[in-house]
Amino acid sequence: MKPYDDNHLDKDLRSLRDFKLSEQETSESFQAIQTRVRKDKNREKVRFYFSKTMAAFSTVIVLLVVGWFLYDVLSPEFQQATPQSASNMMDGIELEISLEKKTYSLDEEFIATVKITNHNDTERVVYVPTPIDVEDTISAVMVEKKEQLLWRILPPHSNEALPNIQGRSFYDYVKVTLAVNETIEQKFYWNKELIDQASQQTINTGQGEYLISTLILLDEITSQEDYYEPEKQLISKLEFTVNYGKKQKDVFSKDDCPDTDDPCINAVTANHAVRVFSGTSVLEIENENGQIRMTHGDFFGEIDEYLDTLEVTSNGDIMLDYINKVPEHLEVYFLDKDLERMEEVSLTKNTFNAPNKSGTYMFEIYGKYDNGTVHHYLEVKVK
Amino acid sequence: MDLEKQIKELYEQHHHEIFSYIFIMIGDWQQARDLMQDTFVKAFMNHDRFRGDASPKTWLYQIARNVSIDYLRKKKPVAYYLDYYSPILSKQPTPDEVLQKKENVEYLYLALFKLKKGYRDVIVLRKVNEFSIKETASILNWKESRVKTMLHRGLEALRKELVKEGYTNETV
Numbered sequence: 001m002k003p004y005d006d007n008h009l010d011k012d013l014r015s016l017r018d019f020k021l022s023e024q025e026t027s028e029s030f031q032a033i034q035t036r037v038r039k040d041k042n043r044e045k046v047r048f049y050f051s052k053t054m055a056a057f058s059t060v061i062v063l064l065v066v067g068w069f070l071y072d073v074l075s076p077e078f079q080q081a082t083p084q085s086a087s088n089m090m091d092g093i094e095l096e097i098s099l100e101k102k103t104y105s106l107d108e109e110f111i112a113t114v115k116i117t118n119h120n121d122t123e124r125v126v127y128v129p130t131p132i133d134v135e136d137t138i139s140a141v142m143v144e145k146k147e148q149l150l151w152r153i154l155p156p157h158s159n160e161a162l163p164n165i166q167g168r169s170f171y172d173y174v175k176v177t178l179a180v181n182e183t184i185e186q187k188f189y190w191n192k193e194l195i196d197q198a199s200q201q202t203i204n205t206g207q208g209e210y211l212i213s214t215l216i217l218l219d220e221i222t223s224q225e226d227y228y229e230p231e232k233q234l235i236s237k238l239e240f241t242v243n244y245g246k247k248q249k250d251v252f253s254k255d256d257c258p259d260t261d262d263p264c265i266n267a268v269t270a271n272h273a274v275r276v277f278s279g280t281s282v283l284e285i286e287n288e289n290g291q292i293r294m295t296h297g298d299f300f301g302e303i304d305e306y307l308d309t310l311e312v313t314s315n316g317d318i319m320l321d322y323i324n325k326v327p328e329h330l331e332v333y334f335l336d337k338d339l340e341r342m343e344e345v346s347l348t349k350n351t352f353n354a355p356n357k358s359g360t361y362m363f364e365i366y367g368k369y370d371n372g373t374v375h376h377y378l379e380v381k382v383k
Numbered sequence: 384m385d386l387e388k389q390i391k392e393l394y395e396q397h398h399h400e401i402f403s404y405i406f407i408m409i410g411d412w413q414q415a416r417d418l419m420q421d422t423f424v425k426a427f428m429n430h431d432r433f434r435g436d437a438s439p440k441t442w443l444y445q446i447a448r449n450v451s452i453d454y455l456r457k458k459k460p461v462a463y464y465l466d467y468y469s470p471i472l473s474k475q476p477t478p479d480e481v482l483q484k485k486e487n488v489e490y491l492y493l494a495l496f497k498l499k500k501g502y503r504d505v506i507v508l509r510k511v512n513e514f515s516i517k518e519t520a521s522i523l524n525w526k527e528s529r530v531k532t533m534l535h536r537g538l539e540a541l542r543k544e545l546v547k548e549g550y551t552n553e554t555v
Contacts, residue, residue, distance in 0.1 A: 007540075009541075009542075010510060012488045012491050013491060013510040013511050014510070014513065015488055015508070016403075016407055016488060016491065016492060016495075016507075016511045017400060017403045017404070017407070017511045017512055018403065019402065019403040019406045019407070020402070021397050021398070021402055021416065022400065025416060026398065026399075027400070029416060029419065029420050030390075030391070030394055030398075032420050033394065033420050033423045033424055034390060035391060036424045037390060037424055037427045037428065038422070040424065040428050041428075250534060251443075258526075261532075334449075360446070
């Protein structure tokens with residue numbers, strides 16, 4: 001083992017900032033900045049005079065048009081239900097991704113469409129970074145949950161063979177050819193599952209803000225290397241939202257759980273969703289005094305007072321939606337009237353099945369998180 | 384004060400630290416020089432938008448950070464995105480120039496580059512550039528509580544990374 005001195009860690013970190021340009025580099029950079037600022041200022045003046053003249057004519061027209069569209073376009077319903085698309089272009093290749101709308105409910109089918117257009121007057125080849133165990137597609141498409149380490153590469157929606165896909169090239173890349181002025185299109189399907197980066201487990205995902213992005217490479221790849229760092233990459237991305245649909249009432253949202261120390265979970269069935277109650281929690285919490293271990297969430301009196309009852313059909317799926325924190329490990333127990341554990345319930349991903357017989361049942365959901373443990377409780381009514 | 388004088392004054396006061404900050408973030412000397420120039424050009428082209436609710440220095444760092452992020456996104460979006468998910472997946476190359484210039488603290492630089500991007504961001508601003516929690520929160524556009532939490536976890540991760548690399552905490 002090589003020694004380092006923890007007491008000197010701060011000092012060593014500070015010394016990292018002492019990279020300095022030489023006097024010549026400093027002087028050259030200053031000249032370059034001055035020249036660029038002067039040029040940009042001149043350009044800005046020209047643009048200003050031109051835009052002033054144009055603005056007078058265009059204002060009248062714009063006001064008329066804007067007034068006409070304003071009511072429809074600004075209404076949230078319109079935006080949520082309107083098709084969304086984003087595209088970018090490089091070297092005459094255009095990459096577009098589109099969704100049917102901005103907001104999806106959990107039980108709706110999610111399909112994204114990717115289009116690639118070759119605007120050049122010559123045939124072009126593009127490359128798609130694709131792991132060896134993933135199906136060949138015209139573009140890499142990834143969904144990620146915003147501000148959480150959850151993501152997934154999407155498979156194609158159908159197995160239709162596209163003649164433009166020329167098979168594998170180097171580096172697990174798929175080679176795709178585009179004829180002159182050709183546009184190709186492929187649909188991608190998301191089953192609402194994501195991979196948790198920390199545990200590498202697949203989980204069913206729930207409500208939240210998401211990002212979908214698509215990527216192709218325009219480099220000519222001609223040799224095999226251990227690691228290839230692309231130069232020309234084209235990415236298009238869109239934001240979208242998933243909610244519980246009509247069953248969304250009094251549940252946790254991301255805004256309710258801004259503190260990343262305390263985990264929030266919703267329980268979701270086909271027709272209903274409720275908050276899962278957090279009971280005794282032993283968590284490492286960061287505050288002004290540093291890192292401390294806190295026990296909280298103990299309840300007094302009857303636990304029923306704290307719980308919303310989740311309605312579910314016989315043997316129906318109950319999905320646990322992790323709002324702000326994915327547990328490292330989770331166990332679900334069926335409890336008796338005295339809240340004693342009866343038996344462990346089988347959990348697949350983050351979903352378990354309700355009992356067969358009608359009645360009201362209590363479950364304990366014991367979660368181990370990176371900062372401690374929480375005993376969550378859920379009451380379920382089987383109809 | 385005319386624009387030329389303002390440029391000179393701001394540049395003389397801050398160009399070394401802005402360059403150093405960008406260099407630590409991207410690990411490429413020449414590119415860091417270009418991005419430092421971009422930072423000052425952007426600052427002057429947009430100086431009328433500077434609201435004054437942060438210091439000019441903090442504002443410059445905000446621009447420098449955005450310029451660096453834009454560069455990394457354009458240059459290697461795959462690695463950039465994966466870097467957000469996991470340092471294990473990221474194949475960010477070792478910036479050799481850093482090692483040549485700072486042999487005595489190369490272990491720290493290498494360990495920093497293996498951390499999640501969020502941890503690296505907050506450690507560089509708080510511990511390398513010695514910004515206050517408030518200033519760091521302003522530059523990163525985070526809440527102050529998040530800065531504290533991320534710094535604590537980031538330093539823990541840094542220490543673990545040092546141990547993983549074969550370093551042990553001993554007074555030398």
